[in-house]
Amino acid sequence: MSTPANAAVAIDGGELALGGGLLALVRPALDLLAPGGVLAIRSRNAGLRDDLPAWCRVEHHDYFGVERDADGADRHLVARGGLGLPAGRREAGFALAPSAEGERFTAATVLSAVPFPERADPHSGFAPRGARVEPGGPRYPFTLTERDRLAPPEVAQLYDQAVAAHWDAARDIPWAKIPRLPRALEAAVAQVMTFLAENELSALYVPARFVPQIHPAYAEVAMFLATQLADEARHIDAFLKRARAGGAGVGISAATTSHSLLTLLEARDFTEASFLLSVLGEGTFLDLLSFIEKHAPDEATLELARRARRDEARHVHFGLAHLRHALAHDPSLPARFEAVVRERAARIPQKAVPAHVQDALTVLAAGDVTPSAIARGHEAFRGLLETMREGRVKRLENAGLDREQAERLSELHTPNFM
Amino acid sequence: MSTSSDDTILLGAVAYDPRVVTIWEGIRDHFQQEGASMDFILFSNYERQVDALMRGHIDIAWNTPLAHVRVQRRTEGRSRSLGMRDSDRDFRARVVVRRDAGISTLTDLHGRTLAVGSRDSTQARILPLYFLEQAGVDLARVKLLPFDTDVGRHGDTGTSELAVLQALREGVADAGTVGDLVWVTEQAAGRIDTALIDTLWATPPFDHCMFDALPTIDEGKVARFQKALFAMNWENPAHRRLLELEGLKQWMPPREAGYASLRAALDRQGLW
Numbered sequence: 065m066s067t068p069a070n071a072a073v074a075i076d077g078g079e080l081a082l083g084g085g086l087l088a089l090v091r092p093a094l095d096l097l098a099p100g101g102v103l104a105i106r107s108r109n110a111g112l113r114d115d116l117p118a119w120c121r122v123e124h125h126d127y128f129g130v131e132r133d134a135d136g137a138d139r140h141l142v143a144r145g146g147l148g149l150p151a152g153r154r155e156a157g158f159a160l161a162p163s164a165e166g167e168r169f170t171a172a173t174v175l176s177a178v179p180f181p182e183r184a185d186p187h188s189g190f191a192p193r194g195a196r197v198e199p200g201g202p203r204y205p206f207t208l209t210e211r212d213r214l215a216p217p218e219v220a221q222l223y224d225q226a227v228a229a230h231w232d233a234a235r236d237i238p239w240a241k242i243p244r245l246p247r248a249l250e251a252a253v254a255q256v257m258t259f260l261a262e263n264e265l266s267a268l269y270v271p272a273r274f275v276p277q278i279h280p281a282y283a284e285v286a287m288f289l290a291t292q293l294a295d296e297a298r299h300i301d302a303f304l305k306r307a308r309a310g311g312a313g314v315g316i317s318a319a320t321t322s323h324s325l326l327t328l329l330e331a332r333d334f335t336e337a338s339f340l341l342s343v344l345g346e347g348t349f350l351d352l353l354s355f356i357e358k359h360a361p362d363e364a365t366l367e368l369a370r371r372a373r374r375d376e377a378r379h380v381h382f383g384l385a386h387l388r389h390a391l392a393h394d395p396s397l398p399a400r401f402e403a404v405v406r407e408r409a410a411r412i413p414q415k416a417v418p419a420h421v422q423d424a425l426t427v428l429a430a431g432d433v434t435p436s437a438i439a440r441g442h443e444a445f446r447g448l449l450e451t452m453r454e455g456r457v458k459r460l461e462n463a464g465l466d467r468e469q470a471e472r473l474s475e476l477h478t479p480n481f482m
Numbered sequence: 483m484s485t486s487s488d489d490t491i492l493l494g495a496v497a498y499d500p501r502v503v504t505i506w507e508g509i510r511d512h513f514q515q516e517g518a519s520m521d522f523i524l525f526s527n528y529e530r531q532v533d534a535l536m537r538g539h540i541d542i543a544w545n546t547p548l549a550h551v552r553v554q555r556r557t558e559g560r561s562r563s564l565g566m567r568d569s570d571r572d573f574r575a576r577v578v579v580r581r582d583a584g585i586s587t588l589t590d591l592h593g594r595t596l597a598v599g600s601r602d603s604t605q606a607r608i609l610p611l612y613f614l615e616q617a618g619v620d621l622a623r624v625k626l627l628p629f630d631t632d633v634g635r636h637g638d639t640g641t642s643e644l645a646v647l648q649a650l651r652e653g654v655a656d657a658g659t660v661g662d663l664v665w666v667t668e669q670a671a672g673r674i675d676t677a678l679i680d681t682l683w684a685t686p687p688f689d690h691c692m693f694d695a696l697p698t699i700d701e702g703k704v705a706r707f708q709k710a711l712f713a714m715n716w717e718n719p720a721h722r723r724l725l726e727l728e729g730l731k732q733w734m735p736p737r738e739a740g741y742a743s744l745r746a747a748l749d750r751q752g753l754w
Contacts, residue, residue, distance in 0.1 A: 083669025084676035114576070114684040118662040119670060121572060124731050147716050147731055187719060200722035 071104035071141060072097055079108045082115040090142075094125065099146035102128070107138045116140050124148075150196035168224070175220035175284055180211045184281035193281045206279040208334055212393035215282040216385035223284055226291035226378055231371055233302040241363040242309050248433045249361055254312035255424035256356060260372075261303040262317055263349070263482040266325040267379075268296035270341050274334045288382060295375040302368045309364065318418030324480035327408045335390050335397065336404050342383025344405075344473075345482035346376050347459045351452045352481055359429045359444070380459070387463040398465050402473060409476045417449070417479050452481070490519040491703045494531045494540040497524040498638040501727050508724040509714075516710035527634030528602075532556070535694065541703055542695045546636035547604045548748075550692040551741050555754065560697040563738065564704060565711055567730035570690035571740065574662045575610040577683040578647070583656035588614065588683060592623040597646040597655035600630050602753075603637025604690070604744060605661030606646065612747030613685040627655050640664050650679050657682065663729075689740025 075093050080086035086109070093103050105116070113130055120127035124145035131139045160177055162169050178194050188197045189204045208214045245253065271289045278286045307314045328345065331337035353373035360366035391397050416422070422445065427433065429448075430441025453474055460470035491513075495506055506522040513520040523540055525531040528549040535543040536556055542564060545553060553561045577596075579585045585594065591614070599606020607628070615621055629645035632638065646658035647668065662684065668674050693711075695704065714721045716731045725731060748754050 081669070081676035081680075082666065083672065083674040087670055111681045114574070114662075114681055115666060115669065118574065118666045118684075122569065122663065122666055122670075124568070199717050200719045200726075202719060202723070 071102040074104040077105050077107040077109065081109050081111055082119055094144045097144040099144050099149065101144050103142045105140040105142065106133065107140060112138065112140060148198055150198050152196040154196060155194045170224045171284055172220040172224055180215050181281055182211050184209045184279035190280050193283065207277045209279045213335060213390055214278065215285050216389040218385050219288050219382065220284045222378055222382050223288040223291060226288065229374065233298045233305065237302060237368050238363045239309060243362055245310060245361055248427055249431065250310040250312045252424040252427035253310060253361065253365060254307040255315035255420055256428060257303040257307035258315035259421045261300050262321055264296045264299045264303065266328050267341060267346065268293055268300065270328050270337055274337065277334065292379050299372045306365060306368060316420045318420055320414040320418040321480050323412045324478040324482065327411050338383050338386050339401055342379050343387055343459055343463060344456060344477055346379045346383065348452050348456060348481045349376055350380060351448065351455050355448045361431060384459065384463050391464040398469055402469065405473050405476045408478065412478055415479055490521055491542060491707050492540045493520060493522045494534055494543040495522055495524055496528055496531055496635060496638065497526060498635040505724055505727045512714060512721065513710045516713055518706040518710040528636050529634065535696065538696065541699055542693050542707060545692055545694045546638065547690050547741060547744050548602055548636050550694055551744050551748065553694045557697060562695040562697060562699055562704065563736035564693040564695055564708060565736055566692050566734050568732045568734050569663065569730045571734065572687040573605060573690045574687050575605045575685040576660050576662055576665045576681050577610065577657055578650060578660060578665065578679055579657040579682045580650055580653065581678060581680050585657055585682060588617050588619050591619055591657055594656040595625045595627050597627040597629065597649040597658035599642030599646055599659065600633050600637050601628065602633055603642055606637050606643045606659055608747050608751065608753065609688055609743060610659035610685055612743065612750060686743065688743050689737065692736060
C-alpha cells in the first residue's frame with residue numbers, strides 16, 4: 065500500500081455508517097478534489113473498514129487503507145478516481161444578488177455574469193448554463209446550438225421587460241365601458257377582433273415549435289419566447305372577449321388568412337420563422353394595432369389595442385435583434401430571406417387584404433356607415449396600407465437589409481399582414 | 483473444431499433480465515463499429531449455456547463464477563478465459579445482522595436464523611457458507627432461511643439478496659448473507675436502515691463473472707473479441723450506457739486466482 069503523506073481534504077464522519085449518511089459528507093468532499101487528490105475520513109464506525117473499500121471499488125476511487133489516530137479513531141485515506149468527472153469549471157467566486165433593498169434582480173444581470181457560450185453541446189441536455197456536467201449523458205435533439213444564430217445579447221433585458229409588463233385580460237381592460245354601438249360598427253369591431261385572434265393564434269403556435277429546439281444553454285431565448293407565448297395567449301383571450309362583449313360575436317375566418325398562416329406554421333428554420341413572424345408579420349401588426357387604437361369606438365377596444373401593441377413591440381424588438389445578430393454572422397441570410405418570402409408569396413393565391421377585414425377596418429375608421437364617413441374610412445384604410453409598407457421597409461433596413469431589398473421584400477409580403 | 487461457418491463471433495448470455503437484450507444489442511453494434519462481427523444467443527439458465535458452449539454451439543459464454551469453474555472442470559482446465567468486469571474482481575460476501583439480534587461474533591450465529599440467497603448464487607449462498615464454515619461456524623447449528631428466487635441464473639438478478647435484506651428488515655431472520663455489491667449499492671442509494679441492520683463480517687475476496695471459450699476457439703475470434711471489448715470506454719456516452727447496464731466501468735483482462743475458494747466450496751458442498 066502506498067500511502068500518501070498528506071490528505072488535501074479531511075472530514076469527520078463520527079459514527080456514521082456508509083449507508084447511514086456518511087456518503088453525504090464523502091461525496092461532496094471528493095468532488096472538491098482533482099483525480100488523485102486524497103481525502104482523509106475520520107471515523108468511529110468499524111463497519112467502514114469493510115464498506116469503504118467496497119464502495120471505493122464500485123466507484124473507482126483508490127482506497128489507500130486505514131490508520132489509527134492518536135485518540136483511537138480510524139483515519140481512512142481515499143484518492144479520488146478519474147471516472148465520471150463533471151466537465152466544466154466550478155461556478156464560484158461571485159455572489160450576484162443586488163445589495164440594495166428594492167433593486168431588481170434581473171435576468172440581464174445573470175446573463176452578463178454567465179454569458180452565452182459560442183456553441184452548446186447537445187449532450188449536456190437540460191443542464192442549466194454554468195452547471196458542471198457528468199460525462200455519459202445522452203444526446204438531446206436540440207438543433208439550435210449556436211449563439212450567433214439564436215441568442216442576441218439583449219434577449220435577457222427583453223425577458224425582464226416582458227415579465228414586468230404582464231397584464232391581466234380579465235382585470236385590466238375596462239370591459240364595463242363598452243357602449244351599445246351601432247350594429248354595423250360593432251360587427252366591424254368583432255370582425256377585426258376575430259382576425260386579430262386568428263393571427264395571434266398562429267403567433268402562439270409558431271414560436272412554440274422552436275422552443276424545444278433551443279439548447280438550454282440559451283435558456284433566456286426560450287424564456288423570452290415563453291413570455292411571448294403568454295402575451296399571445298392573453299391577446300387571443302382579450303380579442304375574443306371583445307368580439308363577444310358587444311353582442312356581435314366572432315366573425316369570419318378568411319381563406320387568405322388561412323393560407324398565409326399555414327406558411328408561417330410550416331417554416332422550418334428559427335431565423336426564417338422569426339423574420340417572417342416577428343419582423344414582417346408582427347411588425348405590420350404594430351401599425352394595424354395603432355390604427356385600431358386611433359379609431360377605437362370604445363375604451364375597452366382602445367385599451368386592449370394599446371396593451372397588445374406594447375407587447376407586440378417587444379416581440380418585434382426581439383425579432384429585429386435576432387435578425388441583426390444573425391445577419392452580422394451570416395452574409396447569406398438576405399438572399400435566403402428573399403427566397404423564403406418569394407416562395408411564401410407563391411403559395412398564397414390571393415393578392416388582396418381579406419375582404420371582410422378590409423371592410424371591417426374601413427367601417428371601424430369611418431365610425432359610421434354614411435357614405436361620407438365610409439369615404440373617410442376608405443381613405444384611412446388606404447393610408448394604413450401605405451403606413452404598413454413604409455414601416456416594413458424601415459424595419460427591414462433597421463435589421464440590416466439594403467433599401468432595394470427591403471422594398472422588394474415588403475412588396476412581396478402577404479396581403480394578410482401576418 | 484470451428485464453431486461457426488463464418489467470422490461471426492457467437493456469444494452466449496443468460497437473459498436474467500429484459501435489459502440483457504439492450505446490453506448485447508448495444509455491444510453487438512459497438513463490435514460492428516470495431517470491425518468485429520458478433521451475434522448473441524440468449525439462454526434462460528447457465529446450465530443450458532454451458533452445455534451449448536461444450537457442444538460448440540457458441541464461441542464464447544458470458545459466465546457466472548459457478549459456470550466458469552464448471553466449464554474449466556469439464557475442459558480439464560484447458561478452457562480459455564477472455565475477460566471480466568472490473569466489478570468482478572475482489573468481490574466479497576457479507577454477513578449482515580439485525581442490531582437487535584445480539585449477534586457480535588460468528589459463533590453467535592449458532593441457534594439463530596440466517597437468511598441466504600439462491601442455492602446457485604456464489605455471493606449470496608455458496609461462498610459465504612463455505613467461508614463461515616472455514617471460520618469455525620457449525621452450519622448444522624444454524625437455521626438457514628433460503629430464498630431460491632432465481633435458480634438457474636446463479637444469483638445474477640440480485641433478487642435473492644434483496645429478499646435476504648427484506649427478511650432482516652421484517653425480523654424473520656436474525657442474520658443474512660449478501661454480496662458486497664448489493665450491500666454497498668443499497669447503502670449508497672439510501673435504502674438500508676443502518677440503525678436496524680449492521681455488517682457482522684466480510685468474507686475473503688473472490689472473483690466473479692468471466693467470458694469463457696473452448697480451447698479450440700479460433701485465435702482470430704479471440705483477438706477480435708478482446709480488441710473490441712477492451713475498446714469500450716466509460717467516457718463514451720454510447721458505451722457508458724451499456725457499461726452501466728452491465729454493472730461495470732471497465733472491462734479487464736482475465737485472472738484465475740480468484741476462483742480457488744469457489745472450487746473448494748463446490749468440493750465441500752458437493753455441488754459440482
